[in-house]
Amino acid sequence: MQLRDVILSGGPAPFRYLGGGEEGLRRPVLAAVTIDLPDPGRFVSPGDLVLSGLVWLRPDLGRADAFVRIILEAGAVALGAGEAEFGNVPDELVRACERHGLPLFAVGVDVPFGPVAEFVARGRSGARVGNLAALVDRHRRLMASRPGSGAGAGALLDLLLSELDLRAHVLSPTGRLIAGARPPLPERTATALAGRFLAAERSGRRAPHRTAAQGVPYSLFPVRSAPGAGPALTDWAVAVEADSGDWHDERIGLVERLAGLISVERGGRDADRTARRRAAGRLLGLLDSGGTGTGARDRVRDAAGRLAAEAPGGAGRWQAVAARLDGVPGGDGPSPVRDLLEEVLLHPACLGPGAARRIGLAAALDGREAVAFVRAAPGAELTPEAVREAACGALPRGLRGGERLSLGLGDPVADPDDLRHTLAEARSARRVAAGTEAEAEAVAVRGTADMAAHVMSLLPLLPAEVRRAFSRRLLAPLHAYDRRHQSELVPTLRSFLEHDGSWARCGEALHLHVNSLRYRINRIESLTGRDLARLEDKMDFAAALRMD
Structure with a gap:
């Protein structure tokens, strides 16, 4: 806004331009301030139009020069002098403004200063909006291209x-x-x-x-x-x-x-996320393919290495997190669960101090479940409590009746060879989170510890003969094999479960090469018809061993 706009805003009567020339009329006005003090410098900012009723000028007209000099040094662009005090603008003030080159205009007796200041404020706000709108439009065109x-x-x-x-x-x-x-x-x-x-x-x-x-x-x-x-x-x-x-x-x-x-x-900004998802999708596909030979293990290790490169975070342990959104109307369309899972894991509660965790994401094969592979720095493994804090604060407010988000976490594993176990655990924990026990929760989070504690707490409620029969039926083939071949399948199973299904740690504890350990686990699975990559089967074995 220019000074000309202020003077012309009230028509010919309220304002009379007394000096400053055409150049003065073009001065930009940033704000208007009303002052009636003889020493106003600290109240004036650069770009201000000073409005004054001239009370400070009576009875000593000699103050005019000092007043004009002070406001000019503070950055004033013009002076609007009220005529109510003297009936006009004193000549002494007019001459002072001329000497110092400060534009001056008279404000009529019937014109309050408030509307003048409001007019300046509105004009400045409108100019700001217009300028910002132009910036936004330019940025929009840049972003589009x-x-x-x-x-x-x-x-x-x-x-x-x-x-x-x-x-x-x-x-x-x-x-x-x-x-x-x-x-x-x-x-x-x-x-x-x-x-x-x-x-x-x-x-x-x-x-x-x-x-x-x-x-x-x-x-x-x-x-x-x-x-x-x-x-x-x-x-x-x-x-x-x-x-x-x-x-x-x-x-x-x-x-x-x-x-x-x-x-x-x-x-x-999705390019890096797309690369992570592509790497995680390849890893997920390999884990779901069920291959267990040397070639399959090498391909899993290679895919895990590629994902680690896309989401660097240093050496650490791997975890799987599974999520599914159920009950959404139009459920045949694309599910937002992958984006929701990413938002949950990017929350500070899940990233940990200094963003100690990095993530890769992939949609599961059925299109309704999302799986995240989390690579955590040592000591910063993801916990159900952290995921619960991130997911259960705001998200439940956005879910309608019948809509439920379920999340499950697997246990951390150090070796990529164990990724299939943490993936199976995460999916099993998610199914429990989505089960009937959690129907009252719009967002439910479960981990393996939640499941194990729940199942083990139920064991004493079963009749003793039922517990013994269950244990005999599941472990009998292993005990018979150990007696017949002088082997140690049952102790191997116990150690494998105690080390959270980790091949490396279990092999080290038993002083076995990993290949020998794999042979024993494969034999256990073959004799019992169970799969130790499934959390449900591991829990059954844990319960049977406790009752053995």
């Missing part, structure tokens, strides 16, 4: 923060802070806002969604999973610390466009 080449969600938010004087944050559906103002939102506030956003979106309410947390108003704008897509459980949200109920349509539209840009930026 070069996906993923933008400055990121953080830089886009900086436009909003700096140009519209707003604090804003980008949140994942689990409440993870992706970008935003400093200081960041408290974790509990972020989780609460994400949950309210999901609930509002799934109820069909129109955005922006207005709410409040800790006494602060927020307006929640959706960042769609894909540009132009409809509402989804995997949408992010822009949480603006303001009540958009007082905004004009142009301002709301601007934030919506910015949210759309973040959506484009989000989609453009």
Whole structure:
């Protein structure tokens, strides 16, 4: 806004331009400040239009020169002098403005300063919105031509923060802070806002969604999973610390466009995730193929190495995490469960201190279950408690009645040869999480310890003869084989279970080469018709050994 715009805003009567020339009329006005103090310097900022009723000038007109010099040194661009005090603008003030080159105009007796300041503020806000809209449009065109080449969600938010004087944050559906103002939102506030956003979106309410947390108003704008897509459980949200109920349509539209840009930026960053998923998909396919020969093991090791390269995190142990979303209407369409699982595992509770865990993701063969392979730094293995904290905060608010998200974790394994075991455990734990015992939970998480503790606690409730019969029936072939061949299949089975199905650790404990251990385990599976890669069968063996 220029000084000319202010003087012409009230028509010919209220304002009279007294000096400053044509160049003065072109000076940009950033704000308006009302001052009636003889020493106003500390209240004036560069770009200010100073409005004064001239009370400070009576009775000593000699103060005019000092006043003009002070406000000019502070950065004032013009002086609007009220005529109510003297009936006109004193000549002494006019001459002082001429000497110092400060544009001067008279404000009529009947014109209050408040509306003048409001006019300047509105004009500045409109100019800001217009300039930011142009920046957003340019960025949108860039993103359309070069996906993923933008400055990121953080830089886009900086436009909003700096140009519209707003604090804003980008949140994942689990409440993870992706970008935003400093200081960041408290974790509990972020989780609460994400949950309210999901609930509002799934109820069909129109955005922006207005709410409040800790006494602060927020307006929640959706960042769609894909540009132009409809509402989804995997949408992010822009949480603006303001009540958009007082905004004009142009301002709301601007934030919506910015949210759309973040959506484009989000989609453009998927190249590395696609590579991880491709590597994890190959590993999953090899594990599901059931091959156990030397060639199959080498292929699994190679696929695990490729996944580790795509999601580097240093040496560590592997874990599998399985997830499935059931009860969603239109269940024949693509399931969002893979994206949901990724959002859960990217939550700080799951990543661990210093992002100590790295993930690779793949969709299971039935298309409804997702599997993640987590590679954790030593001592940072993933726990059901961490997954529960990440998944059960905000996500349940986005699930309608009958919709359930179930997650299961396998135990950590150090050797890629043991990946099939942690995968089987994760899938079994997920099936338990989805079972009838967890029907009241919209999001249920289970690990192998949860399952084992549950099953073992039920054993004393069975009649003694039933327990003995179960143990004899399952272990009898192994005891008979050991007696006949002077072998140690039963002790081998016990050690294998005690070492969580780890070939390397079990072989070391028994002083056996891994190939010899594999021969014994294969013999155990052949004699009993069970599969020690399945968690259910391992639990049956553990129960039988306890009763043996």
